[in-house]
Amino acid sequence: xxxxIVRQKRKxxxxxxxxxxxxxxxxxxxxxxxxxxxxxxxxxxxIEKNSAKLHSRADFAENFDLLNYIYLxxxxxxxxxxxxxxxxxxxxxxxxxxxxxxxxxxxxxxEEMAKSVSMQSGLTYDEIKPITSKKVWGSYNSKRVMxxxxxxxxxxxxxxYYIICHELSHSIHLNHKPQFWHEVERLCPNYKxxxxxxxxxGFLLSDENI
Numbered sequence: 001x002x003x004x005i006v007r008q009k010r011k012x013x014x015x016x017x018x019x020x021x022x023x024x025x026x027x028x029x030x031x032x033x034x035x036x037x038x039x040x041x042x043x044x045x046x047i048e049k050n051s052a053k054l055h056s057r058a059d060f061a062e063n064f065d066l067l068n069y070i071y072l073x074x075x076x077x078x079x080x081x082x083x084x085x086x087x088x089x090x091x092x093x094x095x096x097x098x099x100x101x102x103x104x105x106x107x108x109x110x111e112e113m114a115k116s117v118s119m120q121s122g123l124t125y126d127e128i129k130p131i132t133s134k135k136v137w138g139s140y141n142s143k144r145v146m147x148x149x150x151x152x153x154x155x156x157x158x159x160x161y162y163i164i165c166h167e168l169s170h171s172i173h174l175n176h177k178p179q180f181w182h183e184v185e186r187l188c189p190n191y192k193x194x195x196x197x198x199x200x201x202g203f204l205l206s207d208e209n210i
Contacts, residue, residue, distance in 0.1 A: 001047060005036065013039050017050055061203040066210045067095060070102060074156035099210055104130065106153040113157070114146065114164050121187050123168040134206045137163045137198075140170035151204050159201065162194040 003023045013035075014026040027036065040047075069076050070083055081087040084098045107130050118124050126144040138148040146167050152160050165187040173180035184191050204210075 001051060003040070007031070015039075015043055015047075017047070021051075023047065060200045064204075066204075066207055067092070067099070070099070071154045072106060074154070074159075096208075096210060100150070103153050103210070104150055107150055110148055110150075110152050110160060110164075113160060114148070114168075117161065117164050117168060117187070121165070121168060123171045123187075125168070125171060137205070138167040140167040140174075142174060144171065149205070151210065154204060154210075155198075155201055159194055159198050162188050162191050162198065165191065 001023055002021060003025050004018075006024060006026045007029050008026055010026065010028050013028070013031065016024050016026075018024055025036070025040070064071065068080055070078050070080055080095065080099055080102075083102060084090075084095075087095060087098065090098065110130075111128055114125070114128055124144070125140065125146040127146070129145060129147045130150040131139075131147045133149050136149065137152060138146065140146045148163070148167070152163065155163075166184055169180055169183040169187065173183060188194065
């Protein structure tokens with residue numbers, strides 16, 4: 001693990017993993033090497049645990065070839081060239097546009113699931129919109145608009161269900177306080193397990209191939 005030390009005008013020591021192989025340690029200006037060594041020794045197990053977690057996610061991401069295959073419900077359904085006419089002759093940028101268009105054609109499935117969960121839960125929205133975001137799977141605002149990332153079509157249905165339950169819970173709690181999570185749990189009792197699994201798919205949000 002390579003640790004970059006950054007001295008700043010601050011009162012506390014902060015450690016953040018940049019990726020599976022690198023970490024950033026922010027320290028007060030007058031911190032001694034002895035204090036640094038002591039802090040890192042105390043954080044050794046935390047570093048090892050979270051580094052292993054990031055390695056696992058990276059290995060998981062390597063199983064996906066998003067520029068050449070189409071994935072639905074977390075599984076490969078076909079080569080992109082089998083579903084997009086003239087795919088092999090397209091430029092890389094044209095391929096990305098074609099793949100996105102294909103996925104957007106499946107977004108109605110996400111809309112139907114949202115409608116079903118809304119009817120069953122009694123939690124409602126006025127409008128639903130597909131969005132492109134490199135940071136979030138969805139959002140719900142005070143205007144009762146639920147926005148869902150179009151890349152949800154790639155995820156396993158169980159994870160999509162959790163995300164929809166999460167966003168619909170914002171219809172009564174526009175925050176992430178305990179009451180909000182109680183509502184999420186009411187709708188999706190195993191949400192904690194699904195939330196952890198969802199972390200493995202985080203690479204999809206920033207992947208430049210789709």
